Amino acid sequence: xxxxxxxxxxxxxxxxxxxxxxxxxxxxxxxxxxxxxxxxxxxxxxxxxxxxxxxxxxxxxxxxxxxxxxxxxxxxxxxxxxxxxxxxxxxxxxxxxxxxxxxxxxxxxxxxxxxxxxxxxxxxxxxxxxxxxxxxxxxxxxxxxxxxxxxxxxxxxxxxxxxxxxxxxxxxxxxxxxxxxxxxxxxxxxxxxxxxxxxxxxxxxxxxxxxxxxxxxxxxxxxxxxxxxxxxxxxxxxxxxxxxxxxxxxxxxxxxxxxxxxxxxxxxxxxxxxxxxxxxxxxxxxxxxxxxxxxxxxxxxxxxxxxxxxxxxxxxxxxxxxxxxxxxxxxxxxxxxxxxxxxxxxxxxxxxxxxxxxxxxxxxxxxxxxxxxxxxxxxxxxxxxxxxxxxxxxxxxxxxxxxxxxxxxxxxxxxxxxxxxxxxxxxxxxxxxxxxxxxxxxxxxxxxxxxxxxxxxxxxxxxxxxxx
Numbered sequence: 001x002x003x004x005x006x007x008x009x010x011x012x013x014x015x016x017x018x019x020x021x022x023x024x025x026x027x028x029x030x031x032x033x034x035x036x037x038x039x040x041x042x043x044x045x046x047x048x049x050x051x052x053x054x055x056x057x058x059x060x061x062x063x064x065x066x067x068x069x070x071x072x073x074x075x076x077x078x079x080x081x082x083x084x085x086x087x088x089x090x091x092x093x094x095x096x097x098x099x100x101x102x103x104x105x106x107x108x109x110x111x112x113x114x115x116x117x118x119x120x121x122x123x124x125x126x127x128x129x130x131x132x133x134x135x136x137x138x139x140x141x142x143x144x145x146x147x148x149x150x151x152x153x154x155x156x157x158x159x160x161x162x163x164x165x166x167x168x169x170x171x172x173x174x175x176x177x178x179x180x181x182x183x184x185x186x187x188x189x190x191x192x193x194x195x196x197x198x199x200x201x202x203x204x205x206x207x208x209x210x211x212x213x214x215x216x217x218x219x220x221x222x223x224x225x226x227x228x229x230x231x232x233x234x235x236x237x238x239x240x241x242x243x244x245x246x247x248x249x250x251x252x253x254x255x256x257x258x259x260x261x262x263x264x265x266x267x268x269x270x271x272x273x274x275x276x277x278x279x280x281x282x283x284x285x286x287x288x289x290x291x292x293x294x295x296x297x298x299x300x301x302x303x304x305x306x307x308x309x310x311x312x313x314x315x316x317x318x319x320x321x322x323x324x325x326x327x328x329x330x331x332x333x334x335x336x337x338x339x340x341x342x343x344x345x346x347x348x349x350x351x352x353x354x355x356x357x358x359x360x361x362x363x364x365x366x367x368x369x370x371x372x373x374x375x376x377x378x379x380x381x382x383x384x385x386x387x388x389x390x391x392x393x394x395x396x397x398x399x400x401x402x403x404x405x406x407x408x409x410x411x412x413x414x415x416x417x418x419x420x421x422x423x424x425x426x427x428x429x430x431x432x433x434x435x436x437x438x439x440x441x442x443x444x445x446x447x448x449x450x451x452x453x454x455x456x457x458x459x460x461x462x463x464x465x466x467x468x
Contacts, residue, residue, distance in 0.1 A: 003298075008204050008299050009302050013306055014210075014309045016329075017329055022041065030280065040345050042347055044405075045349070046328060047394060049071075049395055062374035065396070076465045079465055086357075087121065088367055095196070096203045097123065129209060154175075155174050169215070170222075172218050176218050177220070186206070206283075213317070224277060233311075236251075249320070260317075268311055297336060300333075302334075310323070322419070357372075358377075417446070
């Protein structure tokens with residue numbers, strides 16, 4: 001490309017890879033589906049962790065949780081002295097902005113008190129929010145607007161009531177569509193893009209808080225799928241009573257494994273789909289702004305999510321495990337229209353979520369941080385190569401999952417294998433082969449792969465978190 005493209009980075013929170021209509025055939029996501037048809041839909045992208053903060057640190061830095069030291073959600077703060085891809089965009093001459101959630105520092109107090117951190121991360125114009133749960137107590141421009149409109153207290157009471165009774169219950173948000181957090185993020189991004197001066201290339205990160213639970217899509221979205229034919233949940237894998245590792249932890253937990261009736265699961269899935277469509281409508285409004293400004297065709301657009309949601313599959317909710325609904329994420333890359341794309345627009349690959357940052361920097365003409373292990377997907381998107389990674393890695397609570405086209409294996413903190421799926425014949429992950437003697441040689445090979453990976457990915461010289 002002769003000139004640097006504008007970059008629109010669209011991100012959801014806790015959106016499954018199969019949440020889009022172009023993938024599942026029933027969710028209404030015409031705007032996101034249109035991006036996939038005009039660009040490339042990449043299937044097989046694995047989040048680098050099964051929870052929000054460690055995954056987002058990996059995206060920012062191109063480092064794995066064992067390198068960042070962030071193995072789970074907590075009160076970690078990203079160290080701005082550890083190089084990230086947002087700083088690379090700023091160095092490449094971009095006007096940068098962020099609307100919505102980053103979770104690169106603690107969700108406490110007033111987000112605006114840490115605006116200096118956002119600037120140090122390379123984000124110049126910022127209207128940051130938290131996810132729905134933290135919005136009950138963390139101050140931001142959004143909660144100010146809720147207070148001014150007299151809706152914040154009712155929102156807080158609604159969240160508290162859900163926690164007291166059935167956290168997985170699906171019912172419309174008390175905020176209504178006008179004040180809903182995803183509508184707020186979309187509206188603020190739209191207003192900014194309507195007013196931005198085009199004297200330099202811009203990067204705009206729009207990071208929605210949904211469809212992360214609670215299942216609170218506002219009307220009319222809350223009822224949008226009330227009569228839809230929704231696929232039933234995947235049953236619990238065979239031999240689940242003796243399975244070990246992260247699955248043992250979540251199966252034994254009333255938090256992750258509550259008593260769910262079929263109607264509960266259907267209601268969760270319907271409400272979740274409503275929130276996905278809400279986000280799609282917000283994206284449609286943003287795309288209309290770019291279209292009206294004559295900038296749509298010269299803008300790189302990337303859509304993704306940080307991790308998935310079990311949503312009743314295997315009798316589980318939330319994430320915190322390495323099953324596909326929890327760690328497979330959607331990824332669509334739509335380059336500017338002057339980029340020639342291959343005829344095949346849906347590609348099965350092995351990739352990691354951190355590769356998104358490297359891809360964006362590549363299209364911007366910048367330099368990915370030398371400490372990053374992320375790899376640009378641009379050659380694959382543009383048909384210059386048919387392969388990307390031989391395997392992908394996801395880490396959580398000291399456990400490591402390694403996924404290739406055939407195998408998914410989980411190792412515990414002592415590097416002992418506790419889970420093995422043959423992905424070619426068991427796409428629903430119903431049979432754990434870890435104790436099958438016929439696969440002992442495979443496990444030995446995968447253990448050798450883990451050891452090589454760990455040797456090749458030491459901790460960085462500069463700490464990834466502040467205070468270390």
